[in-house]
Amino acid sequence: MIPTRFRRPRVAVAVAAALALTVTPTGAPPVRAAQAAASQVVSFTVGQDGRLYLASPAGITPFGSTAVAPPNAGVGAARQPDGNVAAFVIGTQGGLVAAVTSSATSNISVYRDGAAGLAPPGAKVSAVTDSAGYLHVFFAGTDGAIYSASYNRQVRPGSGPQRVSAPGLAPPGAVVAAARQSTMPGVVFVGADGALTSVWRTSAGTWATIPAGPAGLAPPGGGVAVAATAGVQAYVAGLDGRIWQVGFAFGPRPEPWQPVAITGAGAAPPGARLAAAQFAGGPSNVFFAGSDGAVRVVTNMAGGWQQSVTTAAGAAKPGGPLAIVAVDDYLYSAWCGNDLWWWLYWWWRRPPPPPPWWGDPLTLPLNQPIEYGTEVAITLYR
Numbered sequence: 579m580i581p582t583r584f585r586r587p588r589v590a591v592a593v594a595a596a597l598a599l600t601v602t603p604t605g606a607p608p609v610r611a612a613q614a615a616a617s618q619v620v621s622f623t624v625g626q627d628g629r630l631y632l633a634s635p636a637g638i639t640p641f642g643s644t645a646v647a648p649p650n651a652g653v654g655a656a657r658q659p660d661g662n663v664a665a666f667v668i669g670t671q672g673g674l675v676a677a678v679t680s681s682a683t684s685n686i687s688v689y690r691d692g693a694a695g696l697a698p699p700g701a702k703v704s705a706v707t708d709s710a711g712y713l714h715v716f717f718a719g720t721d722g723a724i725y726s727a728s729y730n731r732q733v734r735p736g737s738g739p740q741r742v743s744a745p746g747l748a749p750p751g752a753v754v755a756a757a758r759q760s761t762m763p764g765v766v767f768v769g770a771d772g773a774l775t776s777v778w779r780t781s782a783g784t785w786a787t788i789p790a791g792p793a794g795l796a797p798p799g800g801g802v803a804v805a806a807t808a809g810v811q812a813y814v815a816g817l818d819g820r821i822w823q824v825g826f827a828f829g830p831r832p833e834p835w836q837p838v839a840i841t842g843a844g845a846a847p848p849g850a851r852l853a854a855a856q857f858a859g860g861p862s863n864v865f866f867a868g869s870d871g872a873v874r875v876v877t878n879m880a881g882g883w884q885q886s887v888t889t890a891a892g893a894a895k896p897g898g899p900l901a902i903v904a905v906d907d908y909l910y911s912a913w914c915g916n917d918l919w920w921w922l923y924w925w926w927r928r929p930p931p932p933p934p935w936w937g938d939p940l941t942l943p944l945n946q947p948i949e950y951g952t953e954v955a956i957t958l959y960r
Contacts, residue, residue, distance in 0.1 A: 618905055621912040621921075621956040622665045624651040624700075626947040630665055630677055633912065633919050634959075638946050641665065642686045646675045651700035652717075654756070655955040659711040663959045664733040666715050668701040668751075674715065678733045679959075692738015696725055701751030702953070704765065706758050714763035715739070716756050716777075718748040718799070724765060724777045726785075742785040743777045746770060752799030753851065757810045759826065766804055766812045768796045768849075774814050774824055774837065790824045791837045800849025801897070803864065805856040813854050813864050815897075819844040821852070821864060821876060840864070840876055840883040847897035853911065855904040865902055865911050867894035873911070873922065888922060889939065895951030903956045914952045917944050 621633045628645030630653070631638055647653075647667040654666045662679045669675040671694035678687050696719050703717045711731045717739070719725050724747060725739040747769055748754075754767045757776075764778035774791035796802075796814045803813045810826040814837075822837040846852075846866045856862040861879035868874050870891040876883055893915050894900060900913035911922040919942040 618958045618960060619903060619910050619956065620655075620663060620959045621901060621954055622653050622655050623914060623948055623952050623954050624649065624653055624667060625952075626650075626949055628670070630667070631946055631948060633921075633942060635921065635940060638919055638942055638944070638948070640946070642677055642688055644688050645670075646677065646688060648700040650949055650952045652702035652751070652753075652953050653955045654703040654705040654715060655957040656705040656707045656713050657958045658707065658713060658733065659731050661960040662732075663957055664705070664713065664729075665955065666703050666705055668697045668699060668703055668717060670699050671695070672697055672699050672720070674703075674717070674727055674739050676715075676733050689733070689735045691727060691735045696720065696739060698751040702753045704754045704756035706756035706763060708758040708761050708763055710761045712761070712763070714756060714758070716754050716763075716765035718750055718752040718754060718767065720750045722746040722748055722750055722770060724748060724754070724767070726763070726765070726779075728763070742779070743787050747775065747777075747787065749799035753801055755802045755804045755812070757804040757806055757812075757826075759806070759810055764810075766790070766802055766810075768798055768800045768802055768814060770798050772796055772798050772817070774802070774812060774822070776812070776826070790826070791822070795822065795837060797849035801851040801866075803852035803854035805854040805862050805864075811854070811856070811862060813840075813852050815846040815848060815850040815852060815866065817848050819846050819848055821846055821866070840878075841885055845874075845876075845885060850897035851899045853900050853902040855902045855909060857904050857907065857909070860907075863902070863909065865900055867896055867898050867900060867913070869896045871896050873900065873913070873920075889920075892916065893920060893939075898951040899953045901954045901956040903958065905958065910956065912954050912956045914944065914948055914950060914954060915941075916950055918942065919944055919948070 626649045630641040632641040664678045673694040713729045723745045724743040727739040769775040771793040773793045821841045853865045863877045873889040902911040921940040
C-alpha cells in the first residue's frame with residue numbers, strides 16, 4: 579500500500595457558474611441544484627506517465643504520485659457506500675490495481691489485489707456498486723475468460739480477481755460494462771464470436787454465461803454500455819453502424835433476447851465506444867462520438883428513439899471513449915478531446931421534449947500528460 583496526499587475536489591464559484599445553462603427562460607434548471615450536482619462528480623484517466631489523473635469542474639490533478647498502469651490504460655471507477663471513490667486499472671504487472679480515497683485523511687491508498695499476469699496490462703476494466711453495498715470489478719483476461727473481484731463496502735486487498743467464465747469467451751482486454759440487478763452483479767461484452775454476451779452471478783452464488791444476441795452482431799471486444807434502473811438495458815454499436823439495445827429482466831434467464839435497433843445503419847462507427855445512463859423515472863440516453871468526432875446522443879425522451887448532435891465536429895475522437903453519469907435530473911459526460919478535457923452538462927427536464935436538450939460544455943485545458951482520446955471513467959464522490 580502506498581499512501582499519497584489527495585486534495586478533495588472543490589468547485590470554484592467561477593467554474594460552477596460556467597456550468598449553468600446559457601439560456602435561462604422559464605423552465606431552466608435551478609443554478610444551485612446544478613452546482614451541487616457538479617460538485618459530486620469526478621472522472622479519471624491514466625496519463626502518459628502511467629499515473630491516474632482526476633478531473634472535476636475545478637480542474638485536473640494527479641490522483642496519487644505512483645505510476646500504476648501503461649499510458650492510456652482502461653480505467654473503471656465506482657463510489658463506495660461511505661462516499662469514498664475507488665478507481666481501478668490493470669497495472670503493468672497484468673493484475674488488478676485499486677486507488678482508493680479515505681474519509682479520515684486526505685490520502686490515497688494504492689493496492690495491488692491478486693495475481694499478476696491475469697490480463698493484458700492496461701486492459702479495459704469496469705466497476706459497479708450493488709444495492710447491498712458490495713463493489714464489483716470485471717475485466718477480460720489473457721485467456722479470454724471474464725474475471726471478477728468483489729469487495730464488501732470498502733475496497734481492500736483480498737483474494738483478488740477470480741475467473742467467472744470459461745476461457746476463450748472474450749478477446750483479451752475487451753471492453754466490458756459492469757451491471758447489477760439488485761444484489762446480482764454481472765457484466766456485458768461483445769464476445770470473440772461478435773455476439774453480445776453477458777455473465778451474471780446467480781442467487782445460488784454461481785456464475786452463468788448468457789448469450790444476449792446473435793454471432794456477428796458487432797466487432798469482437800468492441801464498445802458496449804449498460805443503463806440500469808428497474809432492469810438492465812445493454813447497448814452495442816454493430817458492424818453496420820446501428821446501435822442495438824438488449825433488455826435484461828430481473829433474474830437473468832437463458833432466454834433468446836432479441837436486439838432492437840435504436841438508430842439507422844451508419845449512425846456510429848462499428849464497435850464505437852458507448853456510454854449510457856437512465857434517469858430514475860426518466861429517459862434512457864446513449865452517447866457516442868460519430869465518424870466526424872461530434873458527440874451525439876440517442877434518447878427516448880419523447881417516447882421513440884431520437885438522435886441529436888450535441889457538439890461540433892472534432893470535439894472527440896471518432897468512436898472513442900467517453901463516460902456519463904446521471905445525478906438527480908442532471909447528466910454529465912466526460913471525454914478527452916484535442917488539448918481539452920470535456921465535460922458536457924445536461925438537464926433533461928426541458929419543456930417541451932424532443933432533443934436537442936439544453937446543455938453546456940465545460941472544457942479544461944489538458945495541461946497534464948494526458949493523450950487525446952484516452953480512456954475515461956466517471957462516478958460520484960461523497
